[in-house]
Amino acid sequence: MNGGEGKNNAAKGRRYSIAEKRAVLEFVEKVNSERGRGGISSASKRFGVSPLTISTWMRSAGAPTQRAGSRASADVFRRLAELHDRIVRMESDLAASRKEYARLKSRI
Structure with a gap:
């Protein structure tokens, strides 16, 4: 070398x-x-x-x-949080509906 x-x-x-x-x-x-x-x-x-x-x-x-914390990112994160909250509420409602369905079905 x-x-x-x-x-x-x-x-x-x-x-x-x-x-x-x-x-x-x-x-x-x-x-x-x-x-x-x-x-x-x-x-x-x-x-x-x-x-x-x-x-x-x-x-x-x-x-x-x-x-x-740019505006676009903040807007996306805000929308994701809103959708997540909505999904959680809907899943809770669905669980309650299934419970009621099972209760009514058992009466037949």
């Missing part, structure tokens, strides 16, 4: 200051609050930072990388 000469050829990557990171993260939050999503990709294009790097910064800052 060539004594590990190729190991030092890897790119080290750019280092970003705290102010640069803060500007990118604030931009991501602004876009996400306005549009609901797309902040990371917009920031990546605007600042020339990879989406993976921005996601890593967001995780380090404790910010969610995806909006857990």
